[in-house]
Amino acid sequence: MPSSAPAVAAERLTKKFGPFTAVDSFDFVVPRGNIVALLGPNGAGKTTVVRMLATLTEPTSGSARVCGHDILREADAVRQAISLTGQFAALEPNLTARENLVLMARLRGYAKASAVRVADALVERYEIGEFRDKLVKSISGGQRRRVDLAASLVVQPELVVLDEPTTGLDPRSRQVVWSAVRELVGQGVTVLLTTQYLEEADELADQIVFIDHGRGVARGTPAQLRAQIGDHRVDVVATDAAGFESLVRTLGPVFPLTLAPEKRTLSVPAPREVLDLAAVTQAVAASGVPVAEVALRRPTLDDAFLALTGTPTDAQDNQLEVSV
Amino acid sequence: MTTATIDVARALPDALPARPNRAVRYLRETVVLVGRSLRAVPRVPERLSDVTIQPVMFTLLFLYVFGSAIHIPGMRYQDYLLPGLIGQSLAFGVIGAGVATATDFATGVTDRFRSLPVTRLSVITAQVLGQMIEQVLGMAIVIGIGLALGWRPDLAGARALELVGLIALGLCAFTWFGVLMGMLVRSSDAMQGLGFAIMLPLSFLAGTFVPISGMKEVPRVIGEWDPLSTLVAAVRQVCQGTSSSGSWPLEHPVVAMVGWCLLITAVCVPLALRRYRRVTAA
Numbered sequence: 001m002p003s004s005a006p007a008v009a010a011e012r013l014t015k016k017f018g019p020f021t022a023v024d025s026f027d028f029v030v031p032r033g034n035i036v037a038l039l040g041p042n043g044a045g046k047t048t049v050v051r052m053l054a055t056l057t058e059p060t061s062g063s064a065r066v067c068g069h070d071i072l073r074e075a076d077a078v079r080q081a082i083s084l085t086g087q088f089a090a091l092e093p094n095l096t097a098r099e100n101l102v103l104m105a106r107l108r109g110y111a112k113a114s115a116v117r118v119a120d121a122l123v124e125r126y127e128i129g130e131f132r133d134k135l136v137k138s139i140s141g142g143q144r145r146r147v148d149l150a151a152s153l154v155v156q157p158e159l160v161v162l163d164e165p166t167t168g169l170d171p172r173s174r175q176v177v178w179s180a181v182r183e184l185v186g187q188g189v190t191v192l193l194t195t196q197y198l199e200e201a202d203e204l205a206d207q208i209v210f211i212d213h214g215r216g217v218a219r220g221t222p223a224q225l226r227a228q229i230g231d232h233r234v235d236v237v238a239t240d241a242a243g244f245e246s247l248v249r250t251l252g253p254v255f256p257l258t259l260a261p262e263k264r265t266l267s268v269p270a271p272r273e274v275l276d277l278a279a280v281t282q283a284v285a286a287s288g289v290p291v292a293e294v295a296l297r298r299p300t301l302d303d304a305f306l307a308l309t310g311t312p313t314d315a316q317d318n319q320l321e322v323s324v
Numbered sequence: 325m326t327t328a329t330i331d332v333a334r335a336l337p338d339a340l341p342a343r344p345n346r347a348v349r350y351l352r353e354t355v356v357l358v359g360r361s362l363r364a365v366p367r368v369p370e371r372l373s374d375v376t377i378q379p380v381m382f383t384l385l386f387l388y389v390f391g392s393a394i395h396i397p398g399m400r401y402q403d404y405l406l407p408g409l410i411g412q413s414l415a416f417g418v419i420g421a422g423v424a425t426a427t428d429f430a431t432g433v434t435d436r437f438r439s440l441p442v443t444r445l446s447v448i449t450a451q452v453l454g455q456m457i458e459q460v461l462g463m464a465i466v467i468g469i470g471l472a473l474g475w476r477p478d479l480a481g482a483r484a485l486e487l488v489g490l491i492a493l494g495l496c497a498f499t500w501f502g503v504l505m506g507m508l509v510r511s512s513d514a515m516q517g518l519g520f521a522i523m524l525p526l527s528f529l530a531g532t533f534v535p536i537s538g539m540k541e542v543p544r545v546i547g548e549w550d551p552l553s554t555l556v557a558a559v560r561q562v563c564q565g566t567s568s569s570g571s572w573p574l575e576h577p578v579v580a581m582v583g584w585c586l587l588i589t590a591v592c593v594p595l596a597l598r599r600y601r602r603v604t605a606a
Binding site: 054108151 | 341432
């Protein structure tokens with residue numbers, strides 16, 4: 001039964017794989033009714049945290065309670081309270097979308113006939129109808145993620161755990177997942193999601209926890225973190241050194257500039273986003289100095305890490321995966 | 325059937341019946357999961373072919389291509405070959421069970437099941453049972469083809485029961501072995517490759533197709549002590565009343581096969597259960 005205990009309360013949660021420490025004394029609280037995003041680059045330990053909380057792997061040390069139940073001693077109660085959607089949509093590839101939903105419903109305890117009704121309701125609810133009778137191995141990644149999400153909602157769990165629910169998804173499927181997440185929270189479900197996308201965490205979460213090298217490096221509401229990370233900015237890139245100099249002279253008195261002479265780039269904070277972009281563009285146009293680029297930039301995950309920890313992330317491939 | 329009674333907006337909470345006790349849940353979940361495995365079989369052509377086309381191919385190949393050059397004193401080649409193929413099919417169960425298990429672990433399907441409030445034993449029981457049923461299907465095909473092509477086993481009275489018992493024991497042992505291997509290897513391709521690399525030579529040395537006694541010394545000695553030889557010799561002894569010699573296991577093939585199967589089961593079941601509990605996919 002739902003209790004007042006937090007959805008997740010982890011203390012000094014640690015997981016070692018041989019000499020490698022995947023999760024390192026991680027303290028973590030997910031309040032009821034919230035969306036909490038666990039944000040970090042590839043290999044930061046997000047999935048390992050989720051796997052421990054979902055009772056799929058045991059911590060090396062430390063403890064956690066999920067919906068009031070100890071993950072080691074009351075694993076069955078934890079599994080009843082939660083519902084996990086893994087990073088690699090774990091459906092049976094040789095069953096159809098609908099058969100997968102029926103299977104999940106039956107494993108949750110529904111009798112056959114009602115499992116079929118539940119599956120059909122989910123098919124309708126998550127717009128699975130057009131591919132419900134296709135084998136899961138032959139549908140697209142976005143469709144699969146939708147089925148996966150529906151499969152984890154054959155009962156209403158207290159906590160939904162989504163491990164990188166939108167990684168590799170097209171924008172439309174991402175929107176479907178986002179609206180499903182918002183709707184869940186509207187029904188009183190708590191959501192814990194992991195993501196590599198700052199934008200996604202910002203968009204959905206009430207609380208964001210940054211994780212890197214298995215450690216929680218920063219946490220707060222999106223607004224608090226934004227205040228620390230810095231907002232959007234407008235980057236003006238000059239065509240040459242002389243242009244850079246004259247832009248500094250023209251824009252300097254008007255805007256608070258951050259300069260990167262080696263990249264011939266002037267940065268202007270843009271808390272009003274497009275409005276600031278317009279103001280800067282106008283000023284540049286009025287100056288008559290030719291420029292290579294004027295662009296509104298969102299802080300990337302790398303910017304965020306730099307701002308919060310003073311060290312850049314060392315995942316080389318991360319930059320590619322962070323949306324700007 | 326009114327869909328309206330299900331409250332879609334609240335993610336269908338009220339339709340869930342009360343939770344039965346552990347034993348009932350275990351049985352129910354096992355049945356549901358076995359159903360899932362079997363339903364998938366006809367949709368994976370390569371998995372189906374392992375238990376259908378492959379034994380048929382071996383039967384036809386040896387009976388009509390190589391068989392004309394093989395002379396077994398005192399018996400027709402069909403009667404020599406078919407018991408051998410039954411033994412081989414039992415042993416090849418390792419590959420099928422291993423590949424299916426490795427696939428489930430690699431794709432995250434097992435994790436999905438393990439994250440549900442199901443009895444964890446049901447997941448692995450269903451894996452083993454599903455595989456056994458698949459192997460029985462393959463076995464039935466081998467036996468059917470054999471009978472159609474002139475195999476005449478001598479299974480009067482208790483010997484039919486003895487054969488069924490041996491096959492059941494072999495299925496159990498090699499399926500558990502395969503499930504354990506699948507969890508250790510964790511890649512279905514590697515499992516397929518490794519399985520054939522080990523089982524194919526062992527099955528050729530096991531007197532499946534030609535008598536061990538006629539082999540050169542090195543393969544002969546390997547064959548005499550090859551566990552698969554005892555399977556082949558035991559099935560052949562029960563079906564055709566033959567005797568074999570060369571080593572203690574070949575002189576007492578039924579006892580040796582029962583011993584091997586019990587040993588494999590006794591080793592693999594606890595290891596597989598332990599592995600299953602501890603397994604942590606990356």
